[in-house]
Amino acid sequence: MYEKPLPVIDPTTRPFWDAAKAHRLVVQRCQDCKMHIFIPRSNCTSCFSDRLEWVEVSGEGTIYTYTIARRPAGPAFKEEVPYAVAIIDLKEGPRILSNVVTDDVEGVTIGQKVRVIFDDVTEDVTLPKFVPAES
Amino acid sequence: MGKRQVVIVGVADAPLEKGVIPGGANDLEIQARAAKAALDEAGLKLSDVDGLSTAGLWGIPGPGQFATISLSEHLGIRPKFSDSTNLGGSAFEAHVGHAAMAIESGAIDVALITYGSTQKSQRSRNLGGRPPSFSLQFDTPYGLPNPVGAYAMAATRHMHEYGTTSEHLAEIAVATRQWAMKNPGATMRDPLTVEDVLSSKTITDPLHLLDCCLVTDGGGAVVLTTEERARDLKARPIYVRGHGESQTHMSIAAMPDLAFHTAAAESGVRAFEMAGIGPEAIDVAEIYDSFTITVLLTLEALGFCGRGEGGAFVSNGRTGPGGAFPMNTNGGGLSYAHPGMYGIFLLIEAVRQLRGEAGERQVADVKTALAHGTGGVLSSGATCILSNH
Numbered sequence: 001m002y003e004k005p006l007p008v009i010d011p012t013t014r015p016f017w018d019a020a021k022a023h024r025l026v027v028q029r030c031q032d033c034k035m036h037i038f039i040p041r042s043n044c045t046s047c048f049s050d051r052l053e054w055v056e057v058s059g060e061g062t063i064y065t066y067t068i069a070r071r072p073a074g075p076a077f078k079e080e081v082p083y084a085v086a087i088i089d090l091k092e093g094p095r096i097l098s099n100v101v102t103d104d105v106e107g108v109t110i111g112q113k114v115r116v117i118f119d120d121v122t123e124d125v126t127l128p129k130f131v132p133a134e135s
Numbered sequence: 136m137g138k139r140q141v142v143i144v145g146v147a148d149a150p151l152e153k154g155v156i157p158g159g160a161n162d163l164e165i166q167a168r169a170a171k172a173a174l175d176e177a178g179l180k181l182s183d184v185d186g187l188s189t190a191g192l193w194g195i196p197g198p199g200q201f202a203t204i205s206l207s208e209h210l211g212i213r214p215k216f217s218d219s220t221n222l223g224g225s226a227f228e229a230h231v232g233h234a235a236m237a238i239e240s241g242a243i244d245v246a247l248i249t250y251g252s253t254q255k256s257q258r259s260r261n262l263g264g265r266p267p268s269f270s271l272q273f274d275t276p277y278g279l280p281n282p283v284g285a286y287a288m289a290a291t292r293h294m295h296e297y298g299t300t301s302e303h304l305a306e307i308a309v310a311t312r313q314w315a316m317k318n319p320g321a322t323m324r325d326p327l328t329v330e331d332v333l334s335s336k337t338i339t340d341p342l343h344l345l346d347c348c349l350v351t352d353g354g355g356a357v358v359l360t361t362e363e364r365a366r367d368l369k370a371r372p373i374y375v376r377g378h379g380e381s382q383t384h385m386s387i388a389a390m391p392d393l394a395f396h397t398a399a400a401e402s403g404v405r406a407f408e409m410a411g412i413g414p415e416a417i418d419v420a421e422i423y424d425s426f427t428i429t430v431l432l433t434l435e436a437l438g439f440c441g442r443g444e445g446g447a448f449v450s451n452g453r454t455g456p457g458g459a460f461p462m463n464t465n466g467g468g469l470s471y472a473h474p475g476m477y478g479i480f481l482l483i484e485a486v487r488q489l490r491g492e493a494g495e496r497q498v499a500d501v502k503t504a505l506a507h508g509t510g511g512v513l514s515s516g517a518t519c520i521l522s523n524h
Contacts, residue, residue, distance in 0.1 A: 007272035039270050039389065065295070065393050067287035068340040069280050077278040085279045087288060087388050097388035099277050110295045127276055 145177030223510020310455030315466025353474030379405025
């Protein structure tokens with residue numbers, strides 16, 4: 001049984017999680033100013049347009065910052081330490097927080113290129129995670 | 136009619152033994168005890184209080200969601216102004232600002248601000264138990280230690296951009312401990328070295344155990360009224376000269392710039408503008424220290440040094456006793472106490488320094504002090520500028 005915390009999915013965020021389950025990474029894009037937006041919301045944070053659409057993105061990104069957890073975030077993560085949590089600048093602009101899944105956790109660094117993978121953690125939930133791009 | 140001048144006339148913090156309230160008490164009683172002590176100091180009665188402010192995670196889930204209602208019931212008062220604004224640890228600096236506006240306008244005459252937590256004695260600290268809803272549904276499933284992991288990612292980015300080191304961060308913990316050693320009420324009073332900090336366990340890179348604040352119980356209270364009312368009271372009034380607040384994000388992934396504390400910068404500018412002074416006029420600074428990196432980012436954001444200069448600024452004991460920049464003079468959240476939310480204790484220590492009551496840790500010739508709270512994961516900032524003239 002999967003013991004780690006699962007997202008509390010709501011109608012606003014459902015399209016993101018449905019796409020992840022289909023192994024697609026999607027974010028919103030403003031149809032007026034064309035800015036890509038994450039996290040899911042009802043209006044553009046740049047021009048305040050409410051004409052947002054869901055678009056698939058490349059899944060390529062660069063590590064903006066990270067931390068290596070040496071102590072788990074609760075008992076469910078005990079077996080994982082040390083593990084990398086990073087904020088990733090997606091190629092299309094928005095930032096997303098995720099894990100960098102790698103055997104070389106000490107090699108994780110700012111500026112590292114990463115690409116998305118999909119971890120089907122339960123029947124209902126798939127978590128987008130990232131791996132070093134060269135792997 | 137001009138605005139009424141707002142002053143602080145009473146402060147109190149609950150005595151702790153090894154970080155817990157001796158004899159035990161619930162979260163409301165701790166606040167009530169601190170409130171009585173602060174009102175006694177001022178020479179005011181509970182029945183004089185017409186504004187009540189508090190915030191916390193105490194009593195949540197449960198009646199603590201109605202924080203001022205729970206507390207006013209316990210106190211037996213019926214305030215006509217209440218404020219349970221919860222910005223995290225900075226809430227109490229914001230409460231001062233809000234109460235000051237209410238007093239200035241004539242809406243109320245006496246404001247009581249309190250905080251209390253029994254998180255250590257009740258073993259109730261459980262930030263990881265929050266349901267991962269709204270923006271946190273994109274964070275919590277990935278196991279970011281909360282809140283330390285978010286601060287760690289800010290530290291990683293600051294180190295990358297500016298060459299800040301773990302030694303720089305350790306300097307803050309060491310200087311703060313030196314102040315705590317002069318405060319009989321502080322929880323941690325053993326000597327501490329930079330090497331001790333660096334050799335303590337890494338919690339999440341690059342932050343060590345001794346880069347992190349304590350987990351303790353605690354309670355405090357602050358009483359505000361008008362300068363005119365204070366003329367008849369026994370306590371020396373401390374003037375509220377400026378206040379400001381800002382907030383930027385709930386999820387650390389939505390922080391505008393992880394190497395810059397935007398909420399503190401915006402809050403600080405507002406407070407300094409209102410006070411009509413700049414950072415150079417501050418004689419003693421009480422800066423929220425949930426983690427060492429919190430302090431470094433805040434010093435830069437408030438303009439005490441330039442962006443990226445925080446590491447050099449805190450080096451060589453500058454913020455410790457005898458240093459050029461006395462800071463966190465009670466021993467801070469790192470060594471005095473940290474009951475979940477610490478902001479009220481910044482105000483209490485600033486007032487004691489301004490009154491000249493700080494005993495062995497008293498800074499000479501203090502005229503103007505700054506208290507700056509940071510809440511959440513560098514999510515909010517609230518700043519108060521206080522003076523004794």
